[in-house]
Amino acid sequence: MGRNTIRVIVVLATVSVLGILVIQFFFLKNTVDLNERKFHESTTQALKNVAQSLVDYNTKTQGYKSNYDPYNSVDQISNNYYVVNVNDVINPLLLEHLLLVEFKRFNIELDFEYAIYDCETNQMMYGISHSEAKDSIVRSPAVSGEPNSQTMTDEEIFENHYALKPVKIAKPLLPTCDKYIYYFGVYFPHRSQYYSSHVKAWYMVNGFLLLVILFFGYTLYVIFRQRQLSEIQKNFINNLTHEFKTPLSAIRLSSKVLEDPKIIDHPKRLTEYARIIGEQTQRLTIQVEKVLQMASVEKKIIQLDRQEIQLNNFIEKTIDEFRSSQETEINFIRLETLPQETTVKADRLHFSNIIFNILDNAVKYCKETPEIHVRINKTRNSIHIQIADNGIGIPEEYKKKIFGRFFRIPTGDVHDVKGFGLGLDYVRKMTHFHNWKIGVKDNSPKGTIFTITIPK
Known part of the structure; x- marks a missing residue:
């Protein structure tokens, strides 16, 4: 394989791998952005439904109509923290129930923490964590599949299940929002799990691509190594041929001269050609010994005295x-x-x-x-x-x-x-x-x- 051919192969292969990496990066980025947008839209809609249900419940039980604005009720404070303006009294237990119902409806299966703003202390008071609230929704008739659950509303389910339970108020945790007075906050501490579950297939593809790149790099290494060994072998054979050819030619010519019967009549020429044969034989012996010497060293059978x-x-x-x-x-x-x-x-x-x-x-x-x-x-x-x-x-x-x-x-x-x-x-x-x-x-x-x- 020629030098130019190898260069063309390396350039094309490098461009191909870089192209695949760029495409893969944009696909992965678009997937993450899409999942983030989907999560935000699902969470926002679920929280709007929760706020609307709280307002409807207060209207039905208290007999007055709230100034709730359904279009501007949810604010995303940070990547994993939402504030929902209800502009009305919030029952913590009903909030817990509605959050679980709506999150389940929108397939938001993440741990979350919720808190309600307390005007007296000017703090967010922490409610029940997701793991504790999950037990409550599992025990409720709507989720357990009891016969009357098909005809009961969320408010009736709540009243049936939480009628005798006291409100739980714990230590403050989430940050407040000066924009509203009657609001609650929802925090998702492990939001990254949502993305990892949706891009798991892309991770597998990236892992496979990484293996392909490593295999490609190893293939290039083998190609260059084989080319280098081929060049070394070629040079060695050329040098070996040159080193052996010269003394062998001298020995052959000297032998032909010595075969002539008349050489006996020229003792000086006889001595000279005998000397040439001896020197060239010694030269060949030295070269052969070098090769054999290196073979012994390569096999590590040298015994140092x-x-x-x-x-x-x-x-x-x-x-x-x-x-x-x-x-x-x-x-x-x-x-x-x-x-x-x-x-x-x-x-x-x-x-x-x-x-x-x-x-x-x-x-x-x-x-x-x-x-x-x-x-x-x-x-x-x-x-x-x-x-x-x-x-x-x-x-x-x-x-x-x-x-x-x-x-x-x-x-x-x-x-x-x-x-x-x-x-x-x-x-x-x-x-x-x-x-x-x-x-x-x-x-x-x-x-x-x-x-x-x-x-x-």
Whole structure:
């Protein structure tokens, strides 16, 4: 899959997901607004009916007509608090009964608290809570379904059920309203439950959409990861082919020359081609060992042979071995040791390979005469081995990636540096097995500094 194809897929998929989220948001918002408007209209109408029933009851029992205004009787003080102007005397028990009847008629199944304004104390006096009032309506004939409930009015039911009950007045709770004198207030403490019950299906849809988005994100991650692994595999195969092709070609050509019987008459040429075969065979062996070495590290079957090592002497000897392994004479490595010899516990072979790999990178990634400075210093809690070079340096965005397996800094189609991208991955893993740390930073004015930190 091409790079441009992946970009188009990502853009289209992102736009699609954002579009779904926007549509879902507006649907959910409209649903909440609709439910809020429906609740307000149902509650307002139920409270108007309650006020009208109170006025009708007073007119029938007291024999006078109230100045009640049915069109402007209900005010919404807050999101869950309503005030109802009756402009007449309010019987608390009748109010309780009528509230339960009307709320049930409009399917308002919420806990509520009601209170009546008391002129003498200038306070709202609290009545019975919804849970207590519910018992009353359940016991009333109209709700229990007694035979005569079909012919009795709400006022007759109230008188039959509450005739001998005293009025209950409790502590003040709800806020007052200076606009009216004869009024009552109704408060819904759990109004959010009404919305949650009506938008529950939308919550389920949103949850499903969230799962789809997570699955989509994971799919994109897998696509990019597979593409990255494909690029790594491609680069590794190209590097592997290049690294093996060159020595194999040299060995093949040298072998053909040696097959000529007349080569015996030219001992110098015989020695030269034998040397070429030996060097190229050694080069192939080193490359194969690197691959096998990394396979062993990946399987975590490395057994460290920790020994007491004199650090100054070991680093100096390792640098000398590195010099002798190079095709040309190398005299540009400067070593700065500790004033006094110190010992560390490490595996000699792997410790030596760590230094070798860092020095090898310093030589390979330098476009001019290399200058390498190896410095050992000691602090209170650790020992630091710094290897500074004057190479091409490492861009900031790649400093955390260079220790990844097979990773090489992109250079386009140019492959002028040999290697598989295994050296620094090996360095990272072996320092980890030793419980050490490896870091990299810029070396001003150019180059890099690799630092191995060994805790005491």
